[in-house]
Amino acid sequence: MNGAKGVWGWLLQRVTAVGLILALGLHLWILHFAGEHAALTMAGVTIRLKSLAYMVLDFSLLGFALYHGLYGLRSVLFDYVSGLRAERAITAAVVVVGLVAFGYGVYALVPFITG
Amino acid sequence: MTIDRGKTAGNAGGNGGGQVAAKRPDKVTLKVYRFDPDLDKEARIEVYDIPWTDGMTVLDTLFWVLERVDGTLAFRFSCREGICGACALFINGSYRLACETQVARLLDEGRTEIHVMPLPHLPVIKDLVVDMARFWANYESIAPWIVARSKAPEKERLQSPKDRKRIDEYVGCILCGSCFSACPASWTDKDYLGPNAMMKTWRWVDDTRDAAKDERLGLVAGENGAWRCHTVFNCVEACPKKVNQAAAIQGLKRKTVSAMLRGAKGLKQGRKGLEE
């Protein structure tokens, strides 16, 4: 096989998983559990995102979740294909989806910040 | 304690006999998977009534069928004492060695019938005989032999009892293929090394006498190796010798990460790195 290929990718999935426990935990807590369901409105979100802490939280949440989840999706797909070519195609597709989603996600968050 | 050593399966396979626990039925029903891909369109199940004898194992029942009823039944066997690994089958919903499985025990589990299937997810050659080619190829691919590097001493290489004990569990594997058959990742990914090959790698990585540890890690810690293991533990549940393959594979992952952080060169050498 191939000289420990994939070790970083795998490790990063674990690291992002740990990061997600914190980030996603906070995110969910604030949105759903802390008090009344925080109103998901333009104004509400904007107020939160104005604070740097929230900004960091939301952007890292986006990045971590995308990396972790798409790496996970890739693992799942890898379980159902054989052969290097198929694996390469999956990796490429997942990277493209990841980059586009991240770019689009960031782009979509900008209006809240500039609000 | 009466032993009927007449014309029983025992005579063919295990010699028959043993000890009696409680009163048993004088017949048990055996249902066996039958399939010859060259002749049959689809698999079928055949039912046999087997006269009960004390100490009868599932392997004995198969022999009884072969010798007394239906000579077309195909299955593997050799040692009839749970050490050669030939007779691993899927019996009443569990991976078991046919030769070690007492019919009495199955009855004690509350079953009234014995259901015998070949190792699931492996191509059937005939009836209970499966094609283990992929299992053997995977085993071979990890270079399962010692690579000592240093010049051999005149006498033995020393190894403390404690170090010997660490590999005991892994050395005890009988290469029966149950774990490979049970692992969901190997069901669907034909390139996956599977629990056995990786556990066997760990057997060498953890052996104080072996010198090619990084090279071995490089061989299995890849997209079709360690990272494909999702700690499903089916392998552990299936193993008749109670080997914990999952622990070994997790060890490989950990060791690979630290070797990577160390910048170990051996990781990149591939199979060549294992030549002395």
Place this chain on the structure above:
Amino acid sequence: MIFHEVLVVGGGLAGLRAAIEAHDLGSEVAVLSRVHPVRSHSVAAQGGINAALANHPASQDDTPEKHAFDTIKGSDYLADQDAVELLTSEAPTRIFEMEHWGCPFSRLDDGRIAQRPFGGAGYPRTCYAADKTGHALLHTMYEQTLRRGIKVYEEWQVVSLSVADGRCHGVVALDLRTGRLEAIGARAVIFGTGGGGRIYGHSTNNITNTGSGIAIAYMAGVPLKDMEFIQFHPTSLFGNNVLMTEGARGEGGYLRNRLGERFMEKYAPKAMELAPRDITARAIQTEINEGRGFPGGYVHLDLTHLGAAKILERLPAIRDIAINFTGADPITDPIPIQPGQHYFMGGIDTNADGASLVAGFYAAGECACVSVHGANRLGGNSLLETIVFGRLAGRHAGGYVKGQGGEAAGKGAEKALAKTMTETEKRVTWVLEAAGPEDPADLRDELRESMFANVGIFREEKALAVGLDKVRELRARYPKIGIRNRGRKYNLDWARNLELEGQILVAETIAAGALARKESRGSHFRRDYMDRDDASFLRHTVAHLTKDGPRLEYRPVTITKWPPQARTY
């Protein structure tokens, strides 16, 4: 047609070791085995392998010479002493080699290979890997085979050997998965096909130990040696005769009868439970016969005083087997045991090079008789024999194909092989189509029952004659068998009944040899001739196949340093 320079038949320890050696000497080698190599019977060996390493604290002054003496005394002086000296002097090197190849031996605290006492040995010199020594050795040997990339024909069964003009040209084998018969040419053929325990009832051997290699050689005109010497192991599980290793007694286990007595003090007051196997087996059987056994016919192997820790560390597999098959946990309960057929001291007649009388045909391991075990094998010596003589057979076969065998190559080989193929095809097809009234399973059962009862632990003229008659009767009934499966693919019915003929022929050499040997020596114990008779029988029996059964010849025993003495323990 398939061709290999050296063809090894048998994937057990002897076969693989031979293949490795021939390969390392530069020959092109293939191994052919009817089961995957790791399923070979060698995997089941439990107790250990002997070598005078002097590792054990109590064996500091052990030497190969002392090992040789114990072996020769154990053999009741029938072993060839030059071969035994070779065996024991090679032993340490071969064990260290296995260790260097990665064999996971159990260890002493200082890291050296651990050793345990075994029956008939003056010192603890049996190296072991818990109670799975054969498993550790065979897996290691298989690893080394893989490392060399030696080709293995897996699940191929040899059915005949091609011999013409005193030279071997190859074999004819059945590919069990397709049912195809193939002629395989070879300059040299090495048999490592193992013993024939399954000719007997109550055998500790694995189910594939049918003695087919011995029979195939015999049918091709190779003589067999010392076939009447059958070892009965004292301690096999009552009922199914799975072995309870001698290591259990080596670790300090007791034998007790129904009255709780350690009865061995009557039979071997000094060695007690660690007397050689023939003596211990007879002692147990005597206790049972004289009514001091348990109902059904067994005595107890008692390990309860050893303590859980020792049992779990040194005898884990024994415990698992005992619990699994009898429900008795050796930590708390005694194990019901009885003697069972265990080992063939005799076999294909070879010299210490593994060479037979047929040029280019070699044999090693349990199927061969060098002879190093004589009339009784010491525990732990047969694993040793497989790696010592397996290697030598490989070495000499390799040398043979480079020299003499290579020169003679081709001369009539193809013709001879074609002839064997035609004959074999006829025989094999006949069995496949056999539709007679005799059930081969009955024949096999009757053979096994009769051999154990009449040619067993205790022998005498009348019973032996009955046994021989029975074998002859079975030989006459064999042509009337009918089988149930006419398909070719993985046809066990066919493959097993194909061997039955050979089993009957081998049984005949055993019974005939035993009847003719009017003395008691080692495992061959005659109630009507209770003493050893060196004047008439310090000789090897050599059996040749003729139309009317075996023709027996006798050959002198090689004595180097140790003249026969009385054998007491």
Place this chain on the structure above:
Amino acid sequence: MYRPVASRAVRYADLDLFPTKIRTGFYAWLLHRVTGLAIIFYLLLHIVVISTVLGGGGNFDAVMAWLKRPFFAVGEMLLVTAVIYHGLNGLRVILFDLGIGIKRQKALFWGAFVLAAAGFGFALRVFWPLIFPG
């Protein structure tokens, strides 16, 4: 010489194949996989939903208001539960990676499962008013 053959062919489905041992690790993994996939697909959708803001703040509020209905509340509740299970079991897996608890994997699964069930209870309480508004 053929003896009476006591064999009869039956349907494949006649065989009892249900595993006698509860394959804890297997179900833990299946659940983990299903929840993981559910969350990643939700995340991608989530990004699309949030991006409606690109059409203006009013647009975003309208979409959010439209989404405020029981059907989506149930979905969200299940999603939260899935995240809790996935996170806890993920923690279990990461412990294995660190070499912790491999021999006690079943107990760890039941631990994660019970906690996730508690999380479900909590989520049910929190989401109740949204699922049954008024």
